[in-house]
Amino acid sequence: MFDSLKKRLKQAVEKVTGIISKEEARPEKSMQAPDVTMPDSQVSVPRHEEDVPVRRGESKPAREPPVPIPEPPISTAAGSPAPVLGPAEEPTKEPVLPKEKKRAVKPAPRIQEPAGAVHAEPTEARIRKPAERKGILAGVLQRITETTLDAPAVDKLLDELKLALLENDVALEVAEAICSDVRNRLIGTRVGRGNVEATIKTALREALLHVMQQETIDIDALIASRDKPLVAVFFGFNGVGKTTTIAKFAHRFRQHRPVLAAGDTFRAASIEQLEEHGRRLGARVIKHTYGADSAAVIFDAVRHASASGSRLVLADTAGRSHANTNLMDELKKVCKVNKPDLKILVLDSLTGNDIYSQSKLFDAAVGVDAVILTKVDVYEKGGAALSAAYTLRKPVLFLGTGQEYGELKEFVAGEIASNLIT
Ligand SMILES: Nc1nc2c(ncn2[C@@H]2O[C@H](COP(=O)(O)OP(=O)(O)OP(=O)(O)O)[C@@H](O)[C@H]2O)c(=O)[nH]1
Numbered sequence: 001m002f003d004s005l006k007k008r009l010k011q012a013v014e015k016v017t018g019i020i021s022k023e024e025a026r027p028e029k030s031m032q033a034p035d036v037t038m039p040d041s042q043v044s045v046p047r048h049e050e051d052v053p054v055r056r057g058e059s060k061p062a063r064e065p066p067v068p069i070p071e072p073p074i075s076t077a078a079g080s081p082a083p084v085l086g087p088a089e090e091p092t093k094e095p096v097l098p099k100e101k102k103r104a105v106k107p108a109p110r111i112q113e114p115a116g117a118v119h120a121e122p123t124e125a126r127i128r129k130p131a132e133r134k135g136i137l138a139g140v141l142q143r144i145t146e147t148t149l150d151a152p153a154v155d156k157l158l159d160e161l162k163l164a165l166l167e168n169d170v171a172l173e174v175a176e177a178i179c180s181d182v183r184n185r186l187i188g189t190r191v192g193r194g195n196v197e198a199t200i201k202t203a204l205r206e207a208l209l210h211v212m213q214q215e216t217i218d219i220d221a222l223i224a225s226r227d228k229p230l231v232a233v234f235f236g237f238n239g240v241g242k243t244t245t246i247a248k249f250a251h252r253f254r255q256h257r258p259v260l261a262a263g264d265t266f267r268a269a270s271i272e273q274l275e276e277h278g279r280r281l282g283a284r285v286i287k288h289t290y291g292a293d294s295a296a297v298i299f300d301a302v303r304h305a306s307a308s309g310s311r312l313v314l315a316d317t318a319g320r321s322h323a324n325t326n327l328m329d330e331l332k333k334v335c336k337v338n339k340p341d342l343k344i345l346v347l348d349s350l351t352g353n354d355i356y357s358q359s360k361l362f363d364a365a366v367g368v369d370a371v372i373l374t375k376v377d378v379y380e381k382g383g384a385a386l387s388a389a390y391t392l393r394k395p396v397l398f399l400g401t402g403q404e405y406g407e408l409k410e411f412v413a414g415e416i417a418s419n420l421i422t
């Protein structure tokens with residue numbers, strides 16, 4: 001269900017996680033020179049042999065004097081006497097050292113030390129105490145393993161998220177509300193670098209849930225709490241699935257012996273359609289003739305239900321839009337006369353973005369108590385469910401998931417949010 005929205009949200013989250021991770025993989029300025037790099041004067045870790053501190057009482061290892069480049073030997077004629085070398089030219093003999101010492105005194109690299117250079121002697125002050133070092137390292141480690149989701153990172157996510165939502169029929173106002181909620185949940189969050197995706201998903205799941213979750217209505221409990229039949233009127237645009245949904249509803253709540261009211265006296269064959277459902281379901285249908293007053297048909301159905309011990313009246317009405325002023329007035333009259341307990345707006349999910357304006361229209365005319373969203377079995381996008389619930393701030397009771405009587409699924413916001421963000 002809602003596979004398109006699910007897929008797009010997944011793409012958006014993965015894309016932004018990738019961007020954030022890449023950015024964070026680059027060392028921050030502070031990371032290039034972490035605190036552990038102490039000033040030169042405090043460096044206690046030797047880098048060159050020259051820096052090897054000399055313990056008190058020990059003499060510094062002797063520096064090897066620059067090796068004189070020997071003159072190429074002067075070739076002499078055979079028998080000629082070897083040139084006599086003066087004492088100054090005598091070849092310097094390499095001092096013979098015991099084997100171990102030879103190994104210990106490695107020749108130091110020939111780096112000319114500036115005159116007057118002083119070898120820093122380590123003192124207690126220069127060496128950080130173990131606890132202090134531990135703290136510094138912990139800080140560095142934290143910066144390596146954690147990151148803060150700052151405004152630029154979160155805004156990148158929101159750009160992607162908004163696009164994903166709008167592409168899937170979520171109304172602009174609703175998409176913006178979701179984005180703002182996600183922003184509030186994420187911004188400034190410190191998160192383990194390996195947990196960026198999970199953190200974003202949790203925030204998104206909660207924001208979606210927040211949009212969809214409205215106080216639910218327990219129909220059985222409502223019926224049980226009343227001493228007269230519960231009256232539910234179903235209305236909406238043409239062809240959205242009102243009559244079919246009434247039949248599904250009658251099937252689901254058949255233990256309350258529902259009575260069906262043929263309140264659509266406008267569209268040809270609408271009465272016969274409802275009668276056929278009643279016949280199949282074994283439910284009583286109260287009808288007048290075409291063109292009759294819809295409010296009066298429903299009134300009669302309520303009377304019949306009360307007299308026959310039925311606990312539930314399900315009233316069908318004609319499809320109508322904002323263009324049908326007369327029919328909108330008729331619906332107002334239906335509600336005024338019968339004072340239904342539940343005014344249920346039936347919305348076709350395939351309507352897409354128009355759900356937003358339809359919801360507003362009917363809510364302004366008669367006040368909507370709950371929504372049923374049909375045809376989700378043939379609707380991949382899913383945004384309609386978010387838009388309807390958020391726009392009206394009223395619960396989506398059920399989802400129509402097919403053309404069979406049993407295909408009416410209870411709308412559980414948490415389940416849908418979890419399914420959208422896995
Ligand atoms: N796939 C699918 N089809 C549905 C669903 N609900 C209704 N339909 C179909 O939608 C079409 C219209 O259904 P109706 O119940 O006649 O709609 P309506 O709102 O009463 O129509 P009008 O009375 O003309 O305004 C029918 O073919 C139904 O079978 C659903 O949840 N899924």
Ligand SMILES: [Mg+2]
Pocket residue numbers: 242243244264270316317319
């Ligand atoms: Mg109908």
